Amino acid sequence: MAGLDLDIDVAVVGAGMAGLQAARALTRAGLEVRVLESADAVGGRIRTDVVDGFLVDRGFQLLNPGYPAVKRSVDVAALQLQSFPAGVAALLDDGLQELGHPLREPRLAPTTLRSVITRPREGVAMARWLAPLARASVGRGRLATRLPRSFDGSLRQSLDRVGMDGELRTVLERFLAGVLLEDDQSTSAAYALVLTRAFATGVPGLPAAGMQALPEQLAASLTGRISLGREVESLAGSSGDYTLSVSGERLRARHVVVATAAPEAARLTQAYTPVMKGVVTHWFATDELPTHRGLLHVDARTRASGPVLNTAVVSTAAPSYAPAGLHLVQASALMHPGTPAPTEEQIARHAGELLGSATTRWRSIARQEIPHALPVQLAPFSERRPVVIDRGIVMCGDHRDTGSIQGAMVSGERAARAVLASRLVDR
Structure with missing residues (x-):
């Protein structure tokens, strides 16, 4: 990009999972795309x-x-x-208890069933909490709409509502704490259920x-379109004509996809991003x-x-x-x-x-x-935050969808669709 004053269709800022997914979709649609990444490798937080x-x-x-x-x-x-095994080893007050999916981890079935049988009231409450998963779908946004409106409070509220307490609740809370990165059960209960189903249906x-092999696989189809070590310092312009200052050089683009981490995305666009x-x-x-x-x-x-x-x-x-x-x-x-x-x-x-x-x-x-x-994913559960910031600027990342690899990839796809829709309007 030396002596840069390129004029391209789309500049994608950030080569994480969302940016790579957006760039792949836009490239397949025949657009001239350039991915700008400040780090020395693709992947964003996956390195x-x-x-x-x-x-x-x-x-x-x-x-x-x-x-x-x-x-x-x-x-x-x-x-x-x-x-990884489909289970967890929980240190309880009276010792270590190994629990797991009885079908995926048959060796854990005896201890898992014994734990539930010896705590029948807790087991029934757990079943009530999990019941919505029978009609839910992962990552498609249907879970929240199919639940009673009163259900989607915080994780803590949902567990209280079904009367779940005791050791099984503690195990569930401590397991989800590492998935949701919280210790107060404040995350949306619907989102917690989405992830619970994902763990039950997949084998992580x-x-x-x-893990870096994952973004590198996506990037393989973008050879020659990714520029590493290129920091986007500023973004200016209006619909159809944007100028990016990139490591002291200039790049002109008709559309910009901002696919950076939330704080950097907020700096470039002045748009709201979640905590x-x-x-x-x-x-x-x-x-x-x-x-x-x-x-x-x-x-x-x-x-x-x-x-x-x-x-x-x-x-x-x-x-x-x-x-x-x-x-x-x-x-x-x-x-x-x-x-x-x-x-x-x-x-x-x-x-x-x-x-x-x-x-x-x-x-x-x-x-x-x-x-x-x-x-942060608080109630009410919203897995589809807006991606269109301006007529020619869209934003993607797990902060626009669900906080997961799934969410990052889906938001990249949504961003690409928004760019293509905008081009149709411009024509």
Whole structure:
């Protein structure tokens, strides 16, 4: 882009999942598209680093192949997905309890059924809470409209409404805390159910080459159209004629797709973006296997003894993430605005307790603080925030849809459709 004064159809700002999906759709429609990415690789928040032979994703993320957008656009087989067990190991006041999907994890069926049978009232309340999933669809926006209007309060309100309490509720809350990145159950109950169904219908896992293999696969069809290390400093103009200042150079475009993280999108467009939630993830290497299950571990005791939302021996489920003879542990905790993030010592101690392992032989290999990891999704559930900002400017990202890979990809598709619709009007 040296000496840049290009005049193109569409400039896509950001090469995360949303931007790549939008660029692919617009390119297929025959438009001249340029993707501008400030980082040195595609992926946005989905990145993988190699540290001492370990694959370390930037934050603990899993790919759910059951997402409709993933089914439409991703060659999952080529990613060589390594699946995680469909269950959770919950540390209760009276010891560790392993629970899981009885069909997908038959080895966990006895403990799961026993846990429900010994808590019949809790089991009935759980069934009432899950009942709407029988008529729901993932990622299509139908769940909220098919629920009674009174249902979609917060997750906490919905659990109270069905009379769910006790240990099963605590397990559910602590599991969802790591998915929703919250500790107050304030997220929309409908959105929580959408994600619960997604976990039940898909088998989340990790690509053999790390999560970054996912955006790299999408980017492969955009060869020659992606410019890395190019920061968009400003955006000006009006319908059909926009000028972008890109690392000190100029680019003219008839349409602009802003596909950056929410704070950057707000800076470029002055449009409202939702509050974002943060997470800190620590990665530890060890030569001593803490647990052989590969389950996600959560603290479901009446009083959790530390900040960890969840922890897992990642390399048990995804062997490609660690060199032979070594093991990789992740532990994630919330970041609260204005409050220091939990320390390495706090996270390691709590993770070791949840895994039932001494941590003396653990070695910290990476720490990632991600303040803008997921958008807040409060009730009433709205999975379709507007993408059109101006006649020629559209915005996409999981902050315009659901806070997930599914949401990012769908919002990119919506942005592309908005651009194409605008071009039809202009003609």
